[in-house]
Amino acid sequence: MRRILYSALAAFAAVTFAPSMAKAQSNKIIVGMPTSPPNVIHMPVLVAKDLGLYKKHGVEIETLALDGGVKVFRAMVAGNVDVAMAPGAVMLVGRSKGVSVKGVLGILPKTAASMVVRANVKDMADLKGKRVGIQQPGGFADLLSRSVLRAAKVDPKDVNFVSIATEDVPALVADQIDTAILHVEQEMLAKSKVPSLHAVARMWETQPKQMYQVMAVTEKLIKDKPKALQGFVNANIEAVRVMYTDKAKVLPILIKHTGYPADIIEQTYDFMVKNCMWDANTGLGPERINFTADLMTKVGNIDKGKTPTYEEAIDTTFAKAAIAQLGEWKGPVCPTAAF
Numbered sequence: 001m002r003r004i005l006y007s008a009l010a011a012f013a014a015v016t017f018a019p020s021m022a023k024a025q026s027n028k029i030i031v032g033m034p035t036s037p038p039n040v041i042h043m044p045v046l047v048a049k050d051l052g053l054y055k056k057h058g059v060e061i062e063t064l065a066l067d068g069g070v071k072v073f074r075a076m077v078a079g080n081v082d083v084a085m086a087p088g089a090v091m092l093v094g095r096s097k098g099v100s101v102k103g104v105l106g107i108l109p110k111t112a113a114s115m116v117v118r119a120n121v122k123d124m125a126d127l128k129g130k131r132v133g134i135q136q137p138g139g140f141a142d143l144l145s146r147s148v149l150r151a152a153k154v155d156p157k158d159v160n161f162v163s164i165a166t167e168d169v170p171a172l173v174a175d176q177i178d179t180a181i182l183h184v185e186q187e188m189l190a191k192s193k194v195p196s197l198h199a200v201a202r203m204w205e206t207q208p209k210q211m212y213q214v215m216a217v218t219e220k221l222i223k224d225k226p227k228a229l230q231g232f233v234n235a236n237i238e239a240v241r242v243m244y245t246d247k248a249k250v251l252p253i254l255i256k257h258t259g260y261p262a263d264i265i266e267q268t269y270d271f272m273v274k275n276c277m278w279d280a281n282t283g284l285g286p287e288r289i290n291f292t293a294d295l296m297t298k299v300g301n302i303d304k305g306k307t308p309t310y311e312e313a314i315d316t317t318f319a320k321a322a323i324a325q326l327g328e329w330k331g332p333v334c335p336t337a338a339f
Contacts, residue, residue, distance in 0.1 A: 109213075222317075
C-alpha cells in the first residue's frame with residue numbers, strides 16, 4: 001500500500017495542470033472509470049446511463065476508461081475528467097497534500113475483490129511457500145495479497161510472488177500460480193473452468209471498515225457545475241436501487257458492458273446482491289472515511305498532523321439533497337443509514 005500510494009503522490013507532484021478537456025456545457029459531466037471493460041462493481045454509472053436516469057435528472061454523461069483508479073484520480077485533478085471513480089485512500093492522501101478535491105458519493109464502499117486459490121490452499125495459513133500471482137509490485141493484486149498475508153501472519157518472504165499478465169484468470173486456471181486477486185465475475189468465470197478453485201479471503205471481510213472507492217471531484221467543479229453534479233449523484237443512487245430491485249432490467253446491461261457470459265454475470269449479480277456490495281443511499285458515513293484516513297496516517301502515507309477531517313474530505317451537500325428527494329433506502333435489500 002505504501003509503494004502504490006507513494007507513486008500516486010509522485011504523480012500529484014509531477015502532473016501538469018493542462019487546460020481541461022471537459023466540454024463547457026454546464027449540464028455535462030465526464031466520468032473517469034478505472035477499468036475497461038468495467039467490472040460489475042463499477043456498473044451503477046452505466047446502468048444509470050442506459051436506463052436514461054441521467055436525462056431524467058437533467059445531466060449529460062460521458063465516460064472515459066483509464067488504467068486504474070490512480071490514473072483516473074490524476075485525470076480528474078488535471079481537469080481531463082470531471083468525476084473520478086477513485087480509491088478512497090488515494091483521495092484522502094491527495095487531500096492531505098493540498099489537492100483541492102472532495103468525495104461527493106460513496107456507493108462503492110466495499111473492497112470488491114477476493115483472493116481465489118487452487119485446491120492446494122485450504123486456508124490462509126497454507127499460503128506459505130505458494131505462488132502468489134500479481135501484475136506488478138505495488139499494484140492492486142500485490143497490495144491486497146500482502147494484506148491477506150498479514151492477516152494470515154505469513155511473512156511475504158515465505159511466498160513466491162509471480163508476475164502475470166493483467167488478465168489473471170488464465171494463469172490461475174493453467175496452474176501457473178496458486179493465488180489471484182479477482183473481482184467477483186472473474187472468480188465465477190475461473191470456477192466455471194476449475195470447480196475446485198475457491199476464495200480463501202474476501203477483502204470486504206478482511207478490511208471491513210476501509211473505503212474502497214469514492215466519486216471524487218475538484219472543489220472548482222463543485223462551484224462550476226452544481227446542478228449537473230446534483231443530477232449525477234441522484235442518478236447513481238437511483239441506479240443502485242434499480243440494481244437491487246429489478247434483476248430482469250439490469251442483467252442485460254451488465255452483460256452488454258462487461259462482455260461476460262450471461263450465466264457468469266447472473267451468478268455474479270446474485271452473489272453481489274446477497275453480499276450488499278453497493279450502498280443504496282450515499283455511502284458517505286464518516287466511519288469508513290475516518291478509518292481510511294487514520295490508516296493512511298498510521299502507515300505513513302499521510303503526514304502526522306495532516307490527516308484530513310471528514311468535513312475537509314467530504315462534501316455532503318449533493319448526497320443530502322439526493323436523499324431528501326429520493327428518500328432514504330430502507331430495503332428490501334441492504335438497509336443502510338445515509339450518514
